[in-house]
Amino acid sequence: MKLKKILPQLATLFVVVLIFGFFTMNAQLNMENRGIDFGYGFLTQESSFDVQFSLIEYSGSDSYGRAYLVGLLNTLLVSVLGIIICTIIGVIIGIARLSPNYLIRTTAAWYVEFFRNIPLLLQIFFWYYAALRALPLPQDAEAIFGASYLTIKGFYTPSLIWENLDIFIYSVIAAIVAIVFVRTHAKKLRENQGKHLPVLNISIAILFILPLLTFLFGGVSVGYETPELKQLAKTSFKFEGGLSIPPELLSLVIALSLYTATFVAECVRAGIQGVGKGQREAAASIGLNRKQVLNLIIMPQALRIIIPPTTNQYLNLTKNSSLAAAIAYPDLVLVFAGTALMQTGKAIEIVSITMLTYLTLSLSISFFMNWYNAKIAIVEK
Amino acid sequence: MFKHLKQLTSLVAMVAVLFTFTTETMAAKKSKTLKNTQKKGFVRCGVSQGLPGFSNADAAGNWTGVDVDVCRAVAAAVLGDASKVKYTPLSAKERFTALTSGEIDILSRNTTWTLSRDADIGLTFVGVNFYDGQGFMVRKSSGITSTDQFKNGISACTNIGTTTELNMRDFFNSRGISYEPVAFEKADEVVAAYDAGRCDTYTTDKSGLAAQRTKMSNPDEHIVLPETISKEPLGPVVRQGDSVWEDIVRWSLNTMIEAEEYGITSGNADMMKTSDNPAIKRLVGSEGELGAAFGLDNDWSYRIITQVGNYGESYKRNIADTGILPDRGPNELWTKGGILYVPPAR
Numbered sequence: 001m002k003l004k005k006i007l008p009q010l011a012t013l014f015v016v017v018l019i020f021g022f023f024t025m026n027a028q029l030n031m032e033n034r035g036i037d038f039g040y041g042f043l044t045q046e047s048s049f050d051v052q053f054s055l056i057e058y059s060g061s062d063s064y065g066r067a068y069l070v071g072l073l074n075t076l077l078v079s080v081l082g083i084i085i086c087t088i089i090g091v092i093i094g095i096a097r098l099s100p101n102y103l104i105r106t107t108a109a110w111y112v113e114f115f116r117n118i119p120l121l122l123q124i125f126f127w128y129y130a131a132l133r134a135l136p137l138p139q140d141a142e143a144i145f146g147a148s149y150l151t152i153k154g155f156y157t158p159s160l161i162w163e164n165l166d167i168f169i170y171s172v173i174a175a176i177v178a179i180v181f182v183r184t185h186a187k188k189l190r191e192n193q194g195k196h197l198p199v200l201n202i203s204i205a206i207l208f209i210l211p212l213l214t215f216l217f218g219g220v221s222v223g224y225e226t227p228e229l230k231q232l233a234k235t236s237f238k239f240e241g242g243l244s245i246p247p248e249l250l251s252l253v254i255a256l257s258l259y260t261a262t263f264v265a266e267c268v269r270a271g272i273q274g275v276g277k278g279q280r281e282a283a284a285s286i287g288l289n290r291k292q293v294l295n296l297i298i299m300p301q302a303l304r305i306i307i308p309p310t311t312n313q314y315l316n317l318t319k320n321s322s323l324a325a326a327i328a329y330p331d332l333v334l335v336f337a338g339t340a341l342m343q344t345g346k347a348i349e350i351v352s353i354t355m356l357t358y359l360t361l362s363l364s365i366s367f368f369m370n371w372y373n374a375k376i377a378i379v380e381k
Numbered sequence: 382m383f384k385h386l387k388q389l390t391s392l393v394a395m396v397a398v399l400f401t402f403t404t405e406t407m408a409a410k411k412s413k414t415l416k417n418t419q420k421k422g423f424v425r426c427g428v429s430q431g432l433p434g435f436s437n438a439d440a441a442g443n444w445t446g447v448d449v450d451v452c453r454a455v456a457a458a459v460l461g462d463a464s465k466v467k468y469t470p471l472s473a474k475e476r477f478t479a480l481t482s483g484e485i486d487i488l489s490r491n492t493t494w495t496l497s498r499d500a501d502i503g504l505t506f507v508g509v510n511f512y513d514g515q516g517f518m519v520r521k522s523s524g525i526t527s528t529d530q531f532k533n534g535i536s537a538c539t540n541i542g543t544t545t546e547l548n549m550r551d552f553f554n555s556r557g558i559s560y561e562p563v564a565f566e567k568a569d570e571v572v573a574a575y576d577a578g579r580c581d582t583y584t585t586d587k588s589g590l591a592a593q594r595t596k597m598s599n600p601d602e603h604i605v606l607p608e609t610i611s612k613e614p615l616g617p618v619v620r621q622g623d624s625v626w627e628d629i630v631r632w633s634l635n636t637m638i639e640a641e642e643y644g645i646t647s648g649n650a651d652m653m654k655t656s657d658n659p660a661i662k663r664l665v666g667s668e669g670e671l672g673a674a675f676g677l678d679n680d681w682s683y684r685i686i687t688q689v690g691n692y693g694e695s696y697k698r699n700i701a702d703t704g705i706l707p708d709r710g711p712n713e714l715w716t717k718g719g720i721l722y723v724p725p726a727r
Contacts, residue, residue: 031503033622036481036502036503037501048547048550048551049546049547049550049562050546050549050550050560050562051562052561052562052563052564060547060550060554129573129574129577132574132577132579133577133578137578152577152578152579153536153578153579230534232523232531232532232534232535232581233519233523233524233525233530233532233581234522234523234524234525235520235522235523235524236520236523236525236535236581238534238536238581240534247579248563325541325566326565326566326567326570327565327570328538328563328564328565328570328574330564334541334564334566338474338541338542338566339541339542339546339564341474341542342473342474342477342541342542342543343542343546343547344501345477345497345498345501345502345503347478
């Protein structure tokens with residue numbers, strides 16, 4: 001009986017291994033015939049190409065391995081920024097679609113229909129080429145809030161220069177730990193003795209006062225550096241100093257978040273509409289106020305519906321970020337599966353690493369969201 | 382009776398096996414790529430995604446350019462008809478994989494011959510059909526007239542996956558200038574970004590700069606700086622391991638160059654058949670048995686010259702008359718002060 005169950009599975013496994021083995025052998029044979037070497041040794045070789053934008057120190061004298069890391073971090077940066085922004089826009093639009101106000105409701109509906117029905121690559125091109133062309137050259141740019149500039153060569157804004165930044169970060173971590181402690185204590189107090197503590201006010205106070213103390217006693221100080229216009233040639237200028245965000249990153253994040261936000265908005269709307277009207281009315285009838293109804297009754301049930309499809313959208317956004325190659329944003333695909341592949345000719349090695357990386361990224365997001373979903377799932381009693 | 386029948390069939394089978402074996406080796410000698418090409422009836426040629434003068438398609442889908450002419454020459458030699466070419470437009474990133482994986486049989490796409498490409502990745506360069514070098518384009522209004530005027534922080538648009546990216550780094554590093562590389566996958570995207578003002582300079586092979594300038598919204602606003610920062614010998618590439626095919630492509634190109642040297646054009650090739658010069662007679666196929674070495678007939682080179690023309694005709698038609706690079710510079714025959722010099726066809 002047991003054998004009957006296991007045998008088909010073993011057979012399937014055998015076939016899968018066979019297919020995989022066949023492809024590996026085929027690739028090996030063909031590469032041998034064509035005089036192509038296989039190996040990952042190139043990862044430690046000098047890359048000898050530069051990358052426009054990197055979160056870590058990198059130059060052409062570093063290895064291909066480090067170039068991979070540069071690309072990976074740039075992909076992560078776009079994905080994280082995109083996920084955060086698309087969630088914010090998506091939630092707002094999703095709620096707006098249920099607004100009793102006709103104007104807000106219709107505008108939100110138009111937004112969703114417009115942005116989700118235009119191919120993403122086209123939108124990226126629009127934000128990069130069409131919107132970029134409309135921006136002024138550095139020398140013509142008007143200051144925004146006195147010291148920030150949006151130009152065709154990027155967005156420039158003052159950067160903060162910290163002293164003893166580590167102490168400040170520790171104080172923020174300490175504040176967060178303290179807040180968690182206060183919240184659990186308040187919960188116990190509420191459940192055991194029925195007392196309500198003003199948790200929100202206390203949390204905000206801790207979050208501000210602790211880091212503030214480090215300025216007074218911890219030797220933390222902060223200055224700033226503003227971007228300055230520099231002349232390169234007669235009609236060619238650029239800003240130097242401060243924080244600069246390349247236009248490739250800007251347009252990619254804008255395009256990805258606006259596009260994905262439409263799908264998130266639909267998830268949010270579905271989630272909220274999925275909670276029965278009776279739930280709201282029942283909650284109101286036992287005397288909960290509007291905020292409590294939303295926080296305690298609607299959201300816990302709505303999130304159950306919202307999270308799984310939204311996870312898919314986060315995964316899509318991460319994978320779509322590989323379209324960056326079209327507009328010169330140095331992400332994993334452009335730097336590693338593009339330039340590095342070209343310079344080394346190691347197609348199979350590099351593509352396999354890239355595929356494995358995206359798989360790992362997607363699975364990590366998926367695991368995290370599944371964990372979060374399990375955590376907020378309603379426990380049946 | 383049955384016993385005999387059995388013996389007979391095994392004998393027939395043995396003969397059949399032997400026979401197929403011998404025809405196989407004959408064909409293998411003839412080159413697998415050549416055999417496949419003749420069976421398909423067209424030459425599979427990898428070209429650029431649109432570089433005027435080198436490989437560019439018009440609105441009707443007809444490809445022209447000096448790189449295209451190399452593939453047409455091979456088609457004329459191998460199939461007897463220069464128009465029997467199937468073109469596959471490839472980005473810089475895709476080109477070598479397309480060749481090594483067998484999707485195309487000739488890569489004729491302004492590709493620089495370097496040691497690592499030749500030795501490492503299963504490719505063989507067969508010659509040079511254009512001697513080029515990397516240069517910079519800037520806006521006229523910037524007042525820059527030489528690369529010496531480049532300053533720290535300059536942004537440079539270019540293509541990914543080319544020798545350009547490496548040369549650019551060597552150039553700026555050796556001069557201690559910090560720069561911002563903005564690298565796109567397609568040439569059209571580079572041009573659009575530079576044209577929009579995203580970059581201060583656009584760098585690629587000088588022939589490419591000259592060709593792309595014609596695509597700008599206002600070509601007169603841009604100039605190519607005089608400095609050349611690298612050697613870029615561009616030429617056709619084939620897969621490693623098929624030496625007959627390699628020879629066919631190499632000598633198709635050489636034939637075009639040598640025909641110009643001897644003054645044979647598409648117009649006078651017929652008259653040249655009765656020339657007094659044996660070198661000329663060999664090139665137009667009225668003397669010698671040059672084609673036999675490749676498994677081709679003797680008129681292979683004659684067809685190249687009549688259907689495609691010599692190198693000078695190809696250059697004039699595609700690069701000079703289109704206003705891209707009227708001056709041939711190093712791409713002039715060695716007898717006229719250039720460096721085009723090919724081994725003799727004999």
